[in-house]
Amino acid sequence: MPDDQPLPAPLLDRLAALLGPRGLLTDPADLEPHLADWRALYRGRTPCVVRPGSVAELAEAVRLCAAAGTPLVPQGGNTSMVGGATPDEGGRQVVVSLARLNRIRDIDPLDMTMTAEAGLVLKAAQDAAAGAGCLFPLSLGAEGTATVGGVLSTNAGGNTTVRYGNARDLMLGLEVVLPDGQVWNGLRRLRKDNTGYALRHLFVGAEGTLGFITAAVLRLFPRARESEVGFCAVRDEEAALALFRRFRDRDEGAVRAFEYMSGEGVGFYAKHIEGGNVPLPGHAHYVLVDLASSRPPEGGNTGLRALLEAVLEEAMEAGEVLDAAIGESEAQRAALWRIREEHPEAQKREGASVKNDVSVPVSKTPELIRRSSEACARLIPGIRPVPFGHLGDGNIHMNLEQPVGMDGAAFLARSHDIMETVNEVVRDLGGSFSAEHGIGRLKTDMMADWRGGAELDLMQRIKAAVDPQGLMNPGKVLP
Amino acid sequence: MPDDQPLPAPLLDRLAALLGPRGLLTDPADLEPHLADWRALYRGRTPCVVRPGSVAELAEAVRLCAAAGTPLVPQGGNTSMVGGATPDEGGRQVVVSLARLNRIRDIDPLDMTMTAEAGLVLKAAQDAAAGAGCLFPLSLGAEGTATVGGVLSTNAGGNTTVRYGNARDLMLGLEVVLPDGQVWNGLRRLRKDNTGYALRHLFVGAEGTLGFITAAVLRLFPRARESEVGFCAVRDEEAALALFRRFRDRDEGAVRAFEYMSGEGVGFYAKHIEGGNVPLPGHAHYVLVDLASSRPPEGGNTGLRALLEAVLEEAMEAGEVLDAAIGESEAQRAALWRIREEHPEAQKREGASVKNDVSVPVSKTPELIRRSSEACARLIPGIRPVPFGHLGDGNIHMNLEQPVGMDGAAFLARSHDIMETVNEVVRDLGGSFSAEHGIGRLKTDMMADWRGGAELDLMQRIKAAVDPQGLMNPGKVLP
Structure with missing residues (x-):
């Protein structure tokens, strides 16, 4: 180990004795994948990576590190968008990978629950639920890599929040290794349990700053028996919202996802992605609606297709929908989602x-898209707004593409101004500067401004109460 | 004011100046309704009742009391089942009634949110939602008296948890007056917001021990366009559960309530309640299923009636349902619910x-009912189990009626043994000793045994961090 990564030798020896060669990585080549996440916003250093093979091993490792005053950085699938699981540059922070704690401890289709360990990959959790005839509905781009512990620690959202809520809403109980190495077993699978403070909700979304989530009781749902996907060109942002309302009012439980895309973004897809066919090219605004139902279609009558066609017809008559394509097969539906x-x-x-x-x-999404697009255009003439995302839950990825011909680096140098410009509109509309990605390291400096006063003060008091040494994922979430 | 109720005179003067005669009650007759709740398990004393007319008034009153070291007991509708809002016998605890903070600040059928103040009666919240064409689904026996602040502070459940979750799940944001008099405005109405710790979930279910909830953003839902109620005699407890599963598998979103009742309990209804007609008398186990849907019935086809009849037919063929009655009108449905x-x-x-x-x-409800009934019968021969309640969410009110002819007081003297006997079974089945009523004062002595170790330690650290003087509803929740 290099001299400039000061982990006390006795601690390293104890960790090695506890964890064995599979459980403790020190070879620089083995450390490499743990030093930065896939966005590579930050690159840190670590003296070693702890990979416990059991909760008891993790608890003991945490006790050892706590006694030595050594800070710990939890890593799941390492797919953070905000540097939430990257160690800092100091070289003292030990990365703790939950990857080996990846068992499904229990799955019960009658209770509709699954008890899964933190390192289980989200896709594997989905598959296990499907294997038991159920649905675990959390779905997001990184699901092939992100883990149960990671999506809970960040309260991940994704495409199906409009129907099933965020990760928080899909969790009934937790097991957590606390900063002093105590294990809290809160793996209750109860729909009602009013016995003191809801500690589980404190750890969900805390991004590992209060302890390590090691396992969770997850809620399952009946699997979909039919689904439909419609891809619609809509008149404008308001028409997109009106269309959402039409579906919700007709069958609130059927809307599994409702996604907005700008014409420019859809054009980029057609231009750059292999096989990137767009069924209705040339419009300024698009919506993808995904309907699903667990109801058995009675007598060959596909209820969702009738719903989809009826709503689209109404919306066309009202001038909201200009044109629409319906996925006629699983392959077509997948192509529209693509x-x-x-x-x-x-x-x-x-x-x-x-x-x-x-x-x-949700009611402010049209205004968000329009006003922040205009404000950014005033800031940098020629900038190309490419907003897209989860209109049904109010979470728009309000992205901005560089003007044609502008130098990329020069454009990125304006990142801060651009984000500020968008955030000014967000703030005015009562919104949030981080909807589903969290704070991580990227946005800690915004916390004082947006969540300052009583709120941040409370957070800091809670952090000090739960992690008095400040060893859990330091430098994340709180400024 | 009597000498034995030691509120410092300067504090009383300051409160009087701040709050005026409507906002500060000191007359013993005015205090009387605030000294015990409707169950009258406890009767306390208070030097005065603070009834602030605004959040600013409450915040200032809390500051004054905090400076004087005076403990505060929040009261909503005062319908606690566990003495959660009753002052102690010491006479120092000031009751704070939120009754005058009862405005609806905002209601938005597009966002599907309502911002309501803590003192708003639950029924008024339901009515306001209905007036805007929406549904606020929380429903419980005390809804004509219980308040928004009370149901959030206790994370109330009720009949519709199986479909809509508990109070916690119906809340997007909070406004809270903290123990030092700071006001935290967390009234965000966002479906996604990952910006630090989820403080709102800490206050929900904290029973006023961490601060005063003064307002909340509540989630609304589309109103039901059709509903059906079935009252079924079922073979046994397992058949009740099997019937629930049949409905859930066919249309999970349609099951608004699924309630179990024992034959003995239904018999008591027939015997004691005026007009207490029971359509299918003489069975040992009953279920009430309430279906609702916001989908417009298409072409005169009432989808829920078809669903109800189809499921009942299947369940009869399987021998699970012995007989069934369907409510043919709103009046009949109300009579079945009665x-x-x-x-x-x-x-x-x-x-x-x-x-x-x-x-x-949920899967353990049959075992809970059977085993705890048997265990209680061994404890007190002739005891009459009358379990009833929310089978669909696993919350059974496992009540026990005295043996015929036994002295009531002698029976109640065994209360502790009876509760212990039930709780032993609950514990063995991984359950909770307080599902929806909370801890209050009644169950604090069970916290160490059931939630002790790391969990209770964390709760106490959080309490100390948020309310370092320990002035918020002392003696409740934590031992």
Whole structure:
């Protein structure tokens, strides 16, 4: 170990004795994948990576590190958008990977619960639920890598929040290794339990700053028996919202996802993504609506298709929907979803872009899109707004693409101004500067401004009460 | 003011100056309704009742009391089942009634949110939602008296948890007056907002021990366009659960309530309640299922009636349902619900009874009912189990009626043993000793045993961090 990574030798020896060679990585090549996440916003250093093989091993490792005053950085799938799981540059922070705690301890289709360990990959959790005839509905781009512990620690959202809520809403109980190495077993699978403070909700969304989530009781749902996907060109942002309302009013439980895309973003998809066909090219605003139902279709009558067609017809008559395509097969539905899913990649290939993960009350989404697009255009003439995302829950990725011909680096140098410009509108609309990605390291300096006063004061008092040494994921969430 | 109620005179003067005669009650007759709740398990004393007319007034009153070291007891509708809002016998605790903070600040059928103040009566919140064409689904026996602040502070459950969750799940944001008099404005109406710790979830269910909830953003839902109620005699407890599963698998979103009742309890209803007709008398186990849907019935086809009839037919063929009655009108549906709603009153008229508000995983409800009934019968021969309640969410009110002919007081003297007997089964099944009523003062002595170790230690650290003087509702929740 290099001299400039000061982990006390006795601690390292004790960790090695506790964890064995599979549980403690010190070889620089083994450390490498743990030093930065996939966005590579930050690159840190670590003396070693702890990979416990059991909760008891993790608890003992945490006790040892707490006694030595050594800070710990939890890592799940390492897919943070905000540097939430990257160690700092100081070289003292030990990375703790939960990857080996990846068992499904229990799955019960009658209770509709699954008890899963933190390192289980989200996709594997979805698959296990499906194998038991159920649905675990959390779904997001990184689901093949992100883990149960990670999505809970960040209260991940994704595409299905409009129907199933965020990760928080899908969790009934937790097991947590606390900063002093105590294990809290709160793995209750109860729908009602009013026995003191709801500690589980404190750890969900705390981004590992209060302890390590090691396992969770997750809620399952009946699986979909039919689904439909419609891809619609809409008149404007208001028409997109009106269309959402039409679906919700007709069958609130059927709307699994409702996604907005700008014409420019859809154009980037057609231009840059292989096989990127767009069924209704040339419009300024699009919506993808995904309907699903667990009701058995009675007598061959597909209820959702009738719903989809009826609502689209009404909305066309009202001038809200200009044109629409309906996925006629699983393959077609997947192809329509791909237009939405490839938005980040298409934007990347078009050039430099600045990402904003913001939310507003659902009713304010049209105003958010319009006003922040206009404000950014005043800031940098020629800038290309490519907003897309979860209109049904008010979370729009208000991204901005560089002007044609502008130098990418020069554009990115304006990132802060662009984000500020968007956030000014967000603030005015009663929104949030981080909807689903969290704070991590990227946005800690915004906490005082947005959540300052009584709120931040309370957070800091709670942090001090739960983690008095300040060893849990230091430098994240709180300024 | 009597000498034995030691409120410092300068504090009383300051409160009087701040609040005026409507805002500060000191006359013993005015204090009387605030000294005990409707169950009258405890009767306390208070030097005065503070009734602030604004959040600013409350904040200033809290500051004054904090400076004087005076403890405060929040009261909403005063319908606690566990003495959660009753001052102690010491005479120093000042009751704070939120009754005058009862405005609806905002209601938005597009966002599907309502911002309501703490003192708003639950029924008024339901009515206001209905007036805006929406549904606020929280529903419980005390809804004509219980308040928004009270149901949030206790995370109330009720009949519709199976479909809409508990009070916690119906809340997006809070406004809270903290123990030092700071006001935290967290009235955000966002479906996604990951900006630090979820403080709102800490105050919900804290029973006023961390601060005063003064207002909340509540979630609304589309109103029901059709509903059906079925009253079924079922073979046994397992058949009740199997029937629940049949409905859930066919249309999970349609099951608004699923209630179990024992034959004995239904018999008490028939015997004691005026007009207490039971459509299918003489069975040992009953279920009430309430279906609702916001989907417009298409072409005169009432989808829920078809669902109800189809499921009942299947369940009859399987021998699970022995007989069933369907409410043919709003009046009939209300009459069927009355059998369930009058259970507490019928039990009261039959004699002395011991109440248990317990929950288990949904799959364990048959075992809970059977095993705890048997165990209680071994404890007190002739005891009459009258379990009823929310089978669909695992929360059974496992009540026990005195043996015929036994002295009521002698029976109640065994309350502790009876509760322990039930709780032993609950514990073995991974359940909770307080499902929806909370801890209040009644159950604090069970916290160490059930939630002790790391969990209770964390709760106490959080309490100390948020309310370092320990002035918020002392003696409640934590031992």
